[in-house]
Amino acid sequence: MYYSPLRLALGGLGLVTSSALATNLYVSSYSGDITSLRLSQSDNGSYALAVVATNRGSAPSPAWLEKEPGKGVVYCMDEGLPVPNGSISSYRTSPCGELTLIDRHTTISGPVSSVVYNKGKAMAAAHYGGSAVTTWNILPTGGLSPLQNFTFKLSAPGTNPGRQDAPHPHEAIVDPTDSFIIVPDLGADLLRVFSIDPATSALTPSKSFSTPPGSGPRHGAFSVSGCADIKNQECLASKADTYFFVVSEISNNVTSYKVTYGNKTLDFTEVFTTGIYGNQTTPVGAAAGEALISPDNKFLLTSSRNATLFSIPNFDSTNSTKIPSDTLQSWSIDHTTGKLSFRQSAPAGGSFPRQFSVNQKGTLVAVGLQLSSRVVIMERNPSDGTFGKFVAEVGVTGDVTSVIWDE
Numbered sequence: 001m002y003y004s005p006l007r008l009a010l011g012g013l014g015l016v017t018s019s020a021l022a023t024n025l026y027v028s029s030y031s032g033d034i035t036s037l038r039l040s041q042s043d044n045g046s047y048a049l050a051v052v053a054t055n056r057g058s059a060p061s062p063a064w065l066e067k068e069p070g071k072g073v074v075y076c077m078d079e080g081l082p083v084p085n086g087s088i089s090s091y092r093t094s095p096c097g098e099l100t101l102i103d104r105h106t107t108i109s110g111p112v113s114s115v116v117y118n119k120g121k122a123m124a125a126a127h128y129g130g131s132a133v134t135t136w137n138i139l140p141t142g143g144l145s146p147l148q149n150f151t152f153k154l155s156a157p158g159t160n161p162g163r164q165d166a167p168h169p170h171e172a173i174v175d176p177t178d179s180f181i182i183v184p185d186l187g188a189d190l191l192r193v194f195s196i197d198p199a200t201s202a203l204t205p206s207k208s209f210s211t212p213p214g215s216g217p218r219h220g221a222f223s224v225s226g227c228a229d230i231k232n233q234e235c236l237a238s239k240a241d242t243y244f245f246v247v248s249e250i251s252n253n254v255t256s257y258k259v260t261y262g263n264k265t266l267d268f269t270e271v272f273t274t275g276i277y278g279n280q281t282t283p284v285g286a287a288a289g290e291a292l293i294s295p296d297n298k299f300l301l302t303s304s305r306n307a308t309l310f311s312i313p314n315f316d317s318t319n320s321t322k323i324p325s326d327t328l329q330s331w332s333i334d335h336t337t338g339k340l341s342f343r344q345s346a347p348a349g350g351s352f353p354r355q356f357s358v359n360q361k362g363t364l365v366a367v368g369l370q371l372s373s374r375v376v377i378m379e380r381n382p383s384d385g386t387f388g389k390f391v392a393e394v395g396v397t398g399d400v401t402s403v404i405w406d407e
């Protein structure tokens with residue numbers, strides 16, 4: 001939601017202010033902080049990004065933030081890197097950006113992603129370190145109560161024993177009909193599938209899908225043909241041609257699957273695979289990151305780390321030293337086949353764009369740059385799907401792990 005407390009307050013007094021539009025964002029970092037930012041736009045169109053609140057040391061390793069649009073609660077997955085357990089917290093948001101703790105639970109180690117499902121009644125978390133998926137009931141207060149724990153084992157290490165020593169669930173994703181949770185497991189080369197019981201929110205493990213050995217599936221996103229808005233539940237539930245796009249961290253591939261619905265099962269048929277760098281060779285050491293669908297459902301947006309293909313002007317205009325930058329990619333989706341067309345490789349704004357988010361209009365992108373300890377805001381052209389110029393940036397202490405919009 002856009003709001004302008006300054007303009008509302010000062011406007012009433014007949015004063016002029018330069019803050020025409022403002023929105024808050026929340027940033028997680030391995031420093032232990034959750035930092036609240038405010039992005040404001042002046043009447044002349046220029047943007048400013050500033051820290052407005054810091055929630056310090058709430059937990060050692062915040063790795064992922066999630067907020068349901070229109071609801072004033074932020075969920076934080078804390079990986080608990082230096083301690084035996086992870087934790088899952090919820091916070092109440094406020095217009096000034098301050099977050100107030102509602103609830104916190106100790107849990108299995110290593111939660112790195114969450115998704116709210118079953119019409120907002122429950123949340124599923126993927127635990128990378130603890131080789132698990134947990135589910136939680138969402139209480140009316142925004143607090144959580146534990147629902148289920150699933151832990152997984154490997155009988156032998158995978159193709160890449162360094163990364164595939166154990167199952168490593170990396171993301172929890174709800175399907176467009178709100179009937180299944182899909183968990184890419186980087187360590188086990190699996191898409192784990194669970195069906196949702198709408199009456200209780202409980203998950204039941206369903207048939208999993210094996211990805212190529214050594215691919216290391218990390219993140220994914222669904223797209224349904226004919227839906228011009230990824231939040232239109234009625235359209236999404238139509239089960240018109242449904243595709244699932246997977247970004248695999250170890251193979252650095254992007255794969256499209258056609259999804260078919262069975263009786264409490266999902267089937268995946270591969271329709272397209274490409275390297276995440278599109279028409280460029282995948283650099284040695286690259287580590288594919290994020291996968292998102294644009295709000296208009298037309299584009300897949302991805303990030304990749306540890307290959308600084310760009311060198312960009314310093315954000316400090318008095319500093320002539322250029323900044324090495326990893327990449328974001330844009331792909332247009334052919335909804336009749338599920339195939340992708342590579343549109344663009346763009347500078348991410350620094351090193352290790354582990355996660356990024358797009359505002360609801362699809363016009364601005366916030367990128368969390370883990371090793372640059374920075375958040376950048378860049379423009380995006382919703383009609384051709386391309387990333388544009390950087391419009392604001394701010395330093396954030398520690399390894400930045402995620403950044404979300406308060407909309």
Ligand SMILES: *[C@@H]1O[C@H](CO)[C@@H](O)[C@H](O)[C@H]1NC(C)=O
Pocket residue numbers: 018042043044045046
């Ligand atoms: C736009 O306005 C902001 C704040 O009011 C100011 O700092 C900036 O210099 C202006 N930019 C231009 C290009 O006029």
Ligand SMILES: *[C@@H]1O[C@H](CO)[C@@H](O)[C@H](O)[C@H]1NC(C)=O
Pocket residue numbers: 084085086106107108109130
């Ligand atoms: C802490 O983590 C261990 C190991 O993952 C797990 O067995 C234990 O149940 C966890 N404790 C809580 C309260 O989740």
Ligand SMILES: *[C@@H]1O[C@H](CO)[C@@H](O)[C@H](O)[C@H]1NC(C)=O
Pocket residue numbers: 107108146147148149
């Ligand atoms: C999940 O595990 C935690 C400890 O790790 C425990 O407190 C909780 O009761 C477990 N939940 C279920 C449903 O087994």
Ligand SMILES: *[C@@H]1O[C@H](CO)[C@@H](O)[C@H](O)[C@H]1NC(C)=O
Pocket residue numbers: 263264
């Ligand atoms: C779905 O499968 C369950 C058993 O897993 C069975 O009882 C039920 O009849 C099946 N439903 C349909 C529509 O095939």
Ligand SMILES: *[C@@H]1O[C@H](CO)[C@@H](O)[C@H](O)[C@H]1NC(C)=O
Pocket residue numbers: 212213214215251253273274275
């Ligand atoms: C990655 O994709 C390429 C095609 O771009 C394919 O040849 C290769 O087998 C894929 N690797 C894995 C592990 O899926």
Ligand SMILES: *[C@@H]1O[C@H](CO)[C@@H](O)[C@H](O)[C@H]1NC(C)=O
Pocket residue numbers: 284285286287306
């Ligand atoms: C980054 O890539 C280099 C090779 O260019 C590799 O040695 C290093 O392990 C990679 N780092 C990470 C964190 O993936």
Ligand SMILES: *[C@@H]1O[C@H](CO)[C@@H](O)[C@H](O)[C@H]1NC(C)=O
Pocket residue numbers: 314319320321322323
């Ligand atoms: C200039 O930018 C480089 C790269 O970000 C940085 O390492 C250096 O400290 C900066 N120099 C000054 C004087 O701020």
Ligand SMILES: *[C@@H]1O[C@H](CO)[C@@H](O)[C@H](O)[C@H]1NC(C)=O
Pocket residue numbers: 278279342343344345
């Ligand atoms: C790669 O694709 C981009 C985007 O379509 C295009 O601008 C660029 O010219 C292509 N480069 C090569 C070497 O084909």
